[in-house]
Amino acid sequence: QEDLLMKFDELLFLNSRGKNGVSFTIWDYGGQEVFYTLHHLFLTSYGVYLLVFDMQQLAKEDCENAQKYILFWLNSVSLHAPDAPILIVGTMMDQLKKRRDIYNVNEKLMEVIGSGRYSQIVDNTSEEKQLMFFPLSNISGRGIDNIRKSLENAVKDKDYVNQSIPLKWLYFLHLLQKSPDLKRIFLSDAYLIGRKAGITRTEEVNDCLELFHNLGLIVYLTATQNLRNVVALDPQWLASALGRVIRDVKVHNVDEERLKESGLSEEYKALYTSGVATIDLLEYLWGGDLSDETDYLLDLMLTTLLASRWNFNGSSKILIPCLISSVRSRKSVKPRSKGAKSVFMFDFSDSFLPIGMI
Known part of the structure; x- marks a missing residue:
């Protein structure tokens, strides 16, 4: 085993020679509202976030929707990753038309965000006048080098970037990722791989898994015993699997003919x-390649409150709140009983809470 670790050490050294700076794994979160409830599975403080918006939308006189969009994402990241840096990028x-338009956009950002309200925001100090966002040209790529440099500067001094970890932890990660076809394992299997x-010690394996999760390398949730028993080795696989159910049907189409043949069109x-x-x-x-994962994926959705079991007309079904059609009715609610004197209605529709949790 010592010889094997030594060979792995040499391989790690050879692969790292001549490399400077910080390596990033890039995640692109779905912007549609239906995906908002998935954020808490993947947002961690061990990262840096780019909030991307179209400057044309803020340059308009009526830019309230664009401002709400930016506020939502700022609040979402602040809620789930309170210590992570945020770069606001304007495309x-x-x-x-004019250079002044960029400063006007900055002023509108200041109006809605305020000064110092979000300490996570990384300011753009490369401009003559300091901006709270990074302008970017979609055609020439102007501004991209500044964003790259600022990204690296935002995290290079973070403890998790400079953290020294035992070589055996890296070897453990190597063994976990050795089989690309293996998407998830049980915690007991992770303990066996850890011994290799x-x-x-199981406590040390747990520490490894927590670190790898925070770095976005795996998904290891510990809120319930069921979640603690499973390690998802490929976060993208998990996101794609959940996306087969939680998706925007206007964008992601389904095979209508095949669906009709299954007799599930109405469902x-x-x-x-x-x-x-x-x-x-x-x-x-979840059929086809995920046919063996239905129980795990459903259990994951139930334990992370993405879904719940309900009894509809004597039939047990699964309620997925984020897929309920959005209704913004503000009609008064009548008391159900004569004895009820007061009715309280809590409206979170204008807040940053994800659709499906309101």
């Missing part, structure tokens, strides 16, 4: 209007 710089890497329609799914429909959506 479409080529479409702005020279990690004999499919009900899912994306009322948020109610049958087990048969979930098995269909």
Whole structure:
């Protein structure tokens, strides 16, 4: 085992020679509202976040929607990753006619965000006048080098970037990622793999998994015993699997003919209007390469509150709140009983809480 670790040490050294700076793994979060409830699975403080917006939208006189969009994302990252740096990036710089327009956009950002309200925001100090965002040209790429440099500067002094970890932890990660076809394992299997890497204590394996999760290398959730028992080795696989159910049907189409042949057309329609799914429909959506993962994925959704079991007219079904059609009715609510004197209605529709949790 010592010889094996030594060879791994040499390989690690050879692969790292001549490399400077920080390496990043890039995640692109879905911007549609339906994906908002997935954020808490993947946002961690061990990262840096780019909030990208179209400067043309803020340059308009009526830019309230654009401001709300930016506020939502700032609040979401601040909630789930309170210590992570945030770079606000404004695209479409080529479409702005005057240099002054960039400063006008900055002023509108200041109006909605305020000064010092979000200490995580990384200021752009490369401009003559300091900006709280980074303008970017979609055509020439002007501004991209400044963003890259600022990204690295934002994290280079972070403890998790400079943290020294035992070589056996890296070897453990290597063994976990050795088989690309293996998407998830049980915690007991992780303990066995840890022993192969020279990690004999289960507590140390748990520490490894927590670090790898925070770095976005795996997904290891510990909120419940069921979640603690499973390690998802490929975060993208997990996101894609959940995305087969939690998705924007206007963008992500389904094979209508195949769906009709399955006899689940009505169930499919009900899912994306009322948020109610049958087990048969979930098995269909997770069919093929995910047919063996249905129980795990459903359990994950239930334990992370992405779904809940409900009884509809005597039939047990799965309610997925984020897929309920958005209704912004502000009609008064009548008391259900004569004895009720007061009715309280809490409206979170203008807040940053994800759709499906309001």
